[in-house]
Amino acid sequence: MTDAEYKKYLSEKTFAELFDIYENFNKSQNPSRHVLIAAHIEKKRQSDADGFAKYLEQKKYETIAPRIGAAIIDTVLIWLMTKLGTYVLENLEISLESFIYxxxxxxxxxWLGVILIPMVLRSQTIGMRFAQVKLFDISGEPATYRQRLLxxxxxxxxxxLxxxxxxxxFQSWTGKFVVFNFGAVVVANPVYAYLxxxxxxxNDLxxxxxxxxxxKLTGGPRNNE
Structure with a gap:
């Protein structure tokens, strides 16, 4: 495919498709073609500022994959800390009843230390920090302490509790009803978030x-060279 044909091919692509092509292109195989893609994106960005702004607005909400990664990191941290805590309890001279309690x-x-406290203080857990996602007010402004805690x-x-x-x-009917409904909400939560x-x-609602x-997603390929 000639450069002219490739430019025509690129002209039919959306911003999302162009950035996907750019990010997955093997630069070492064809550096000049890689530069051509970057130049085309920059040209399209300047000629269609509204379209680029809409792309950035949509892109900042694409958080499912990073959030899954963050959840895995946080879960591993909690698991390690729990194993350590269990080991300490097992080596203390306490009764089985006390251990179970x-x-x-x-x-x-x-869980409070890994999830609640970091979220309230910094709007992100350790996992979220690595995944580069953060909690904000629905308007895009920083979330308040009250919002984070709630x-x-x-x-x-x-x-x-x-x-x-x-x-x-687990023994009263009222308690079982509360636990069952809470479990249903927990299961429905990620499904709703995905859809x-x-x-x-x-809980965001x-x-x-x-x-x-x-x-920041405002630079485009020119800042990634």
Whole structure:
């Protein structure tokens, strides 16, 4: 394919398709063609500023993959801390009854340390920081402390209460009803987040927050050379 034919091919592509081509192109195989793609994107960016702005607006909401990666990192951290806590408890001279009581509480305390506290203080967990996504107000402005706390407490506090009040949660009909419905919400939450355009979770709807890409997407290929 000649350069002229390739330019015509590129002219039919959207910004999303062009950036995908650029990012996956083997530069070492054909550096001149790589430069041609970058030049075409820059030209299209200047001639269609509104289209480029819409692309950037859409791109910042594409957070499903980074959020999954962040969740894996945070889960591994919690698992490691829980294993350490369990090891410490096993080596203490405490009764089996005390161990059974304290083990889930310690697990939830680690969850608070890895998820709740970082989210309230910095709007992102360690995993989210690596994944370069962050919690914002639905308007795109920084989320307030109240919003951060409300969003996280919706899913963090109930399991902690269940572990502190096992008789209520798992032996009474009221408790079982609450636990069942909470479990249904937990299952529905990622499904709902995946299906809507902005990937808002159910707790985002309550707190009026959204998770966005933290990286700046305004430079284009010219800043990646």
């Amino acid at each position: 304290f083990a889930p509480i310690i697990n939830h305390m680690f 969003r996280e407490c919706i899913f963090v506090v109930p399991p902690l 269940f572990s502190l009040l096992p008789e209520f949660a 809507n355009d902005k990937h808002l979770a159910l 309550v707190a009026k927050t959204v998770i966005l890409r933290e990286t």
